[in-house]
Amino acid sequence: MKEEFNIISNLIGENSRVLDVGCGNGDLMKFLQENKTKDIRGLEISKEKVQNCLSKGLTVIEGNAESDLKQFPKSSFDYVILSQTLQAFLNPELVINELLKVGKKVIVTIPNFGYWRVRLQLLFKGTMPVTENLPHEWYNTPNLHMCTIKDFYNFCSTKNIKIYKSIALKKSRISEINKSNLNYKNLDSHLGIFLIEN
Amino acid sequence: MNKNIDTKKIIISNPLKLDCGKKIDNFPIAYETYGELNSEKSNAILVFHALTGDQYVSGKNPITNKDGWWSYVVGENKPINTNKFFVICANVVGGCMGSYGPSTINESTGKQIGTDFPIITINDMVNAQYELIKYLEIEKLFAVVGGSMGGMQVLQFVANFPDKAKLAIPIACTSSHSAQNIAFNELGRQAIMADSKWENGFYSNYKLNPDKGLAVARMAAHITYLSEKGLQEKFGRKLQDRDSLRYGFEADFQIESYLRYQGSVFVDRFDANSYLYITRAMDYFDLSKQYKGNLSDAFKKTKTKFFVISFTSDWLYPTSENREIVIALNSIGADVGFVEIESDKGHDSFLLDVPSFLKTLGDYINSTYKVINERRI
Structure with a gap:
């Protein structure tokens, strides 16, 4: 978690305007507030989590990214962050499009379904993978649209979304993803972090 | 007052x-x-x-x-x-x-x-x-x-x-x-103004008080402050100090008794004309x-x-x-x-x-x- 926060923080300019979509209990918001910028908002669907954030004095709105991102004007944030949430939406494509409208730049992190540990579980055990990063069983997972680093990379090029930076994370090892190492990073990383722009 | x-x-x-x-x-x-x-x-x-x-x-x-x-x-x-x-x-x-x-x-x-x-x-x-x-x-x-x-x-x-x-x-x-809110406020105002003791708002000149109208206004408003579920859970069809219906218009049900009480204590502390003016201010908002x-x-x-x-x-x-x-x-x-x-x-x-x-x-x-x-x- 800490590594992911550090990478995100490094992608963000000092004192920029940030929106964290699906901000949960506000851990990332708090981290960025202490390290990067005070100008940060959150959007979260769970009442309980929204109340936790507000209790910490964080500016968070209870709402659903799929319907409530519309209320923010175009390019009203320097960065919009979607940390490990894309897979939980009914319509991830719509959400990505909304994020790209609201944010000048968008940071998306995805738990990589192409990670070899995940692949091995399906290949050898024949069951849906359950890992540290994907702790749910198939019947109670909030994740509706799992994808791999390669899937997201390809999605961006098909949709003409510019990838400014793509970073792979394995445990605490950080590396850049590019066209030539894509297949390897897709196998060897548990998390992908993308900085994208329309 | x-x-x-x-x-x-x-x-x-x-x-x-x-x-x-x-x-x-x-x-x-x-x-x-x-x-x-x-x-x-x-x-x-x-x-x-x-x-x-x-x-x-x-x-x-x-x-x-x-x-x-x-x-x-x-x-x-x-x-x-x-x-x-x-x-x-x-x-x-x-x-x-x-x-x-x-x-x-x-x-x-x-x-x-x-x-x-x-x-x-x-x-x-x-x-x-x-x-x-x-x-x-x-x-x-x-x-x-x-x-x-x-x-x-x-x-x-x-x-x-x-x-x-x-x-x-x-x-x-x-x-x-909203229209619904204006409607409820109007109901309350009409209850006050329909009270013969309202005297076009100059009741105090006659040492009168449109307390019946004001109480009805409060009772109606009070319902809007609660929820259907809350009312049902708190009162349901429970009877007030009696074991069976009396076949009359007394407060048989606890909810009736509760609303009557809310109305009656309200008139002791609130001025009927103030109720008219303040609800109007809300409607105009x-x-x-x-x-x-x-x-x-x-x-x-x-x-x-x-x-x-x-x-x-x-x-x-x-x-x-x-x-x-x-x-x-x-x-x-x-x-x-x-x-x-x-x-x-x-x-x-x-x-x-x-x-x-x-x-x-x-x-x-x-x-x-x-x-x-x-x-x-």
């Missing part, structure tokens, strides 16, 4: 131009304060009361001898902690707890003003209370807070005085009174209309931080109407937080013991106070 009590009062000498076109001056505003103003004058919170509220937010209300109307929220070690904050609350213009209203005695006639009192609006209420803030020499409030009509005043205050509050917390309110249909424009000039709160079972000022405020603020990039609190206590949730509301509100106010102070240092 302008009882002889020792209310704190100031006389506003500056003429105040009302929305109806009339001017008032040298009029009283009654208020109460709790806690101490710190030396930097940075800990003041102005609380706005709702339709039937008054300046007695906390502690014992000297008129009713009951707890102040927001005792769950304001007081020592309460969510708005009076050991830490200086809390101010004023009786609204049009009210009956010492501020200028229809029950104020006209000195030249020695009689109550009655329905000669001018129509007032939420805007007028807020402008009058701003005079009190000036009198108290507070340059900038830490927060303006209020629920229901109090929330409307919060919105109007920030629109009118964009740099006078650091934080605004409108709770369970709306930016424009339409902040977006004041800004040519664009609610966002009301907040364009402000850097005030907003925290909007609604309740799941509030059907009088539903979440959708509170969200309209959030949307208007977001569309201009204002600093706004929002949560809908789970509660089956209806609109009245903001006045009652709803733990998740009290905790969230208290924690938010305290951590925001800390953040704002740290920033300044």
